[in-house]
Amino acid sequence: MQTRIDAITQILDEKKAEDIQIFDMRGKDYFTDFVILATTLTQRHALSLIDELKTKLKAKGEEFLSIESSEDWSVIDLGDIIIHLLSEQYRLKYNIEELLNSLEKQKLGS
Template sequence: MQERIATITQILDEKKAEEIEVFDMREGEYFVSFVIIATTLGEKHALSLIDELKTKLKAKGEEFLNVESSEEWSVIDLGDILIHLLSPQYRKIYQLEELLKRLV
């Protein structure tokens, strides 16, 4: 699992995602084991991050259960890992980190 998390965060970092945070949700009552949050530079950047994740992770056998994307917020569901890619404005508004910290 840690190798998968490291691979995802490395891909995000290499493609210039900002403020990458990983939350271990295994001790809490949440529907996934890990949540990764990263800030994007905009919609096109988010789409390029999604494409890069799909290309590199599918080659490693990762299965994408669902991908929801909008201008401000994209969510990638890998089953036991959830990746949130947010614009700086949405990240500030929704403060997912605070919610996730309370659930652990």
């Protein structure tokens, strides 16, 4: 799993995504094992990131279950990993980190 996470974050970093964060949601009350957040510069930048992720990760056998994309927010579903690519404005507006941080600190059964 860590190899997959590292590959994703390396691609995002090389393509100039900003403020990349990884959240380990295993054992938490959440629908996926890992969430990766990154800030995009423009919609074109987000589309470029998606293309690069698809090209490099599919070559490694990664299966893309779904990709939803809008001007300010793209979500890539790899099943056990969800990648959110957000514009800076949307990232500030929705503050997903706060929710994920609170869930990440939860202990199962608490």
